Amino acid sequence: MTNEIKPINMPKWGMEMSEGDINAWYFAVGDQVNAGDDLVDIETSKIINTVTATDSGILRAILGATGETHAVGALLGVIASAETSDADIQAFINSNSSAAAGPEAVTEAAAPVSAAVETAPAPAPATIPQAASGLSKLAEGEDDSLVAASPVARRLAAEYGVNLNNITGTGRHDRVSKWDLEAAVVAAGGQLIGNNRSASSTVHYGDDSNVKATPVARRIATQLGINLLECRVSGDRGRVCKADVEAVAALKNKIPAQTDSNTTVSSNTVASQPISGMRKTIAARLQASKQTAPHFRVHIDAEIDALLAVRKQINSSNTDAKVSVNDFIVKACASALIKVPALNVQFDGEQLSYFSNADISVAVAIDDGLITPIVSDANHKGLVEISNTTRDLATRAKLGRLKPEEFQGGSFCISNLGMYGIKQFDAIINPPQGAILAVGAGEQRPVVKDGELAVATVMSLTLSSDHRIIDGAVAAQFMSVLKGYLEQPATMLG
């Protein structure tokens, strides 16, 4: 086996890693490498870590040059003995470098990888990189979520990319223990994950069809013939717990397994940026908005005495409601946007998108900035629901605990500075939205009614619109409808 050729692959550190940047190689082509040596530093969006050599030999080829980005599983280099011919190295590279499908070790008489991309009969998800060592044999097989395994063994199996169907369990009820798993990994020529976890290139993370579950949940599931993939994951550390299995059992009807475990994948860089980053984002976005969107403003006053009376009624008759004036404005805007859909839009400079529901962003001041959580489907929500949703969103906005989808998007924005006693102001449109409403304080003002002087609680509202897509008449129409809803709140509560 002196001419065995060993690949160096892009590792997968964590579920979210799909690619990595080559930061630095510790060796040049032709250098002698010993097992355990640091080989190459890889940078992901989260960490920089080092891949160590699992085999000794000469570094014969480097395919991932410093500065390049490669997909998980991609062939980055080749280690082989000095005797191995260049032609063999090249053949190995040719059969292994076909991108993300992942290389197979040449010693395995497996189907060519390039073909596998198309035929792909594997039941496992396509993103899994197959291990290049003997471990790849252990990776194959049917869905192993029904295999009895200890929680630790199951988690380790996911880290090694091992399918539990290939492990003989020696525990009670033939349950796979950590010991069984590690023995199988060693027998297959794999290297045990030591303390320096993630650093070895033979460690291929992957099989996310592995479901973590508590022992009780697993046993109940086995008894009831329930696939753990069907279960909600509400246990600690992402484990399926007893209640999850029972919920499925109660349903009886097995819904096809659909474990969308990455529902909250953050594709969003805004949320993870430090405060200064948020400020930078605000600066860039508002400057772009002001420069690219020709703002024009329309202004209207609304008398809100009737609204205040309704608010008082709702709050005193309903213990679980603390409806604010702003909640009424959200509801009124939602109703008005449905009535004047030309304002319920997003515009990216090319494409104009209309929305059937009103997703209303509400500006919330937070430490060192502001954020606009979204009351989605506000047109379908009642006042109390809007109120409770807004309170929850504002609470979490201040704590920095909003999910990206809770503040990204929206078809209209409301900025209310009334609580500071501001009478009236103009706001800058929150792109790609088409308009924003600036709300001032409700205050008692003299008004003329039927030629007589009277006192009413009046609120000044100013709409800023993007004139590229919204015309003056449309903005005026919206404001007039909005005023109608605010002055006769019963009309929007129907």
Add this chain to the structure above:
Amino acid sequence: MTTQQFDLMVVGGGPGGYVAAIRAAQLGFKTALVEKQHLGGVCLNWGCIPTKALLRGADIAHTLKEAEHFGFTVDNLSFDIKKLVQHSRSVASKLTQGVAYLMQKNGITVIDGTASLADKCLLDVEQDGKVTQYKATHIILATGARARNLPSIEIDGDRVWGAREAMTPTALPSKLLVIGAGAIGVEFASLYNDLGSDVTLVEAEQRITPAEDADISALAEKAFVQRGIKILTNSIVQSLDSSGADTVALISGPNGEQHLEFDQVILAVGITGNIENLGLESLKVETEKGFLQADGFGKTNLAGLYAIGDVAGPPWLAHKASHEAVICVEKIAGVDAVKPLNKDQVPGCTYCRPQIASVGLTEAQAKAAGHSIRIGRFNLNANGKALAINEAEGLVKTVFDEQSGELLGAHMIGPEVTEQIQGFGIAQQLEATEYELAQSIFAHPTVSESMHESVLDSLGIALHK
């Protein structure tokens, strides 16, 4: 002056309230805590901690009594109960200062005064006749509870003590009547018996510690009787006559009525929530039988109002209050995967001698809930360590669901079992089955080996039985 505003305000500085404030501050809430008397609440000042300080004295008394068994001759013994009380009070005050430090460290505004709700999200705090109003998006009530009186018998602080008076005695009662054999009554009965009082314990239910598994109660009763505590179960104290030198209690029981004389009475018949003068009625906040009604995360029916700890109902335990505090605040903050309180996973500890500790369902409860169960039992008289320390009176009882292997309940009585129950608690939380527990290696020689044996016994393979 504009109203001061907080994201979250907590009313009550006990183990529910102060923990809620700390967790809230950790999560970034602008937080305030209102306390009318002592930070630390009943637990630190008048409950868990000072009683444990006293019970340490009881342990020493017991040790001295059995010193001869180990070859020591102890004479010229004297005991000054004032010193023991002094120790207890100094521990309490130390911990109260510790809580004040934690508040300061976490940037929590501590407001001295008595709070009441003025409206939704609006709190009036009165101090020295001056009322200040505060606004808070979220208000957590953690006002605790206090000892309950009986219709015919009230705590007067003189002849009839509540827990508070019972932990600050100036003299040792010679003949003591303890009414109520729940955790508090049993602890005081055990304490004063060890210190030398002649104790009679009266319980209306058919056994002492009625909330515990029947096997545990039976063993506790046996141990108490051996120690010379008189136990009257199925019995009710009808009236107390304190007009004479002694207090005469009229006690009715299975054998009719009897008059018994005591120089001191402790009333420990349960507790009632501190729900008065909080402005709850006018805001229509739901209460039931003296306690606030809240969901699994402490949310009440009033917008922005939450209730945790004793005032939110049983079990009335400090660690339950602290746990509720954390889940309530985390739920408000939208922390992922917060789970509502599972009352079957709240351990209960009674610090009498021998100690009692349990978690989950009793055998009777498990059966009533329809489980087919597997029971494990192990007596401490087969445990080497328990024999070595001459405390071999005790039992570890485990209740498993036969099908799933879930640990439904664990019930222990014996030395330091209150320190051991967590082992079962962790197993329960991790949803371990009897198999994982059986596979675990318990150190020898320990009292806790009996936990292992009890689990093995449930599988019919106990090694030392």
